[in-house]
Amino acid sequence: DTEVTQTPKHLVMGMTNKKSLKCEQHMGHRAMYWYKQKAKKPPELMFVYSYEKLSINESVPSRFSPECPNSSLLNLHLHALQPEDSALYLCASSQVGLAGGPETQYFGPGTRLLVL
């Protein structure tokens, strides 16, 4: 199974809503990632979890709150978002290499988020 799944596929939310994005993999990968991708732009790294611990937070606003409840699951909790947060949110996972860095990343199909 080389699949990363993400739910929901689409999400529309108001600026006062609280919602969560979910990502799951069963490849035994110990690193998981959240990216944000705006239209016609490359993905931008948001968070990295390695062995269920947050290892990288790329100065993401606190209205985005990641959570890694176990090695297969990664959540992104959303609260009080702004319209400019509308984007495709991509999850990825990878093995952790012998030197501690990421190996091949496998991406999910993404959640397309619209904030009204």
Added chain:
Amino acid sequence: KQEVTQIPAALSVPEGENLVLNCSFTDSAIYNLQWFRQDPGKGLTSLLLIQSSQREQTSGRLNASLDKSSGRSTLYIAASQPGDSATYLCAVCEEDDKIIFGKGTRLHILP
């Protein structure tokens, strides 16, 4: 600060031609470099990963090279097919595990 540049931004070639996509990066202290393709509105599909100690990787019609000292990588696609039409992205993983993507090359293979 690492910058990743991909040239050209867009490319159209007739079916059957061989082609080269370029990726350059400003800081050679990288852990690895990965090439992806992305179809419109979809997630990314990994094509090839090159470790910093490697010079090239091959998979089918694809060959990726890495010259770490000069900050360059190329993706060679042989005998292009219409199904190869997509955006191709290179991503550099730095030694502190941060990952930076180039803006991509939009490839269109003409039938």
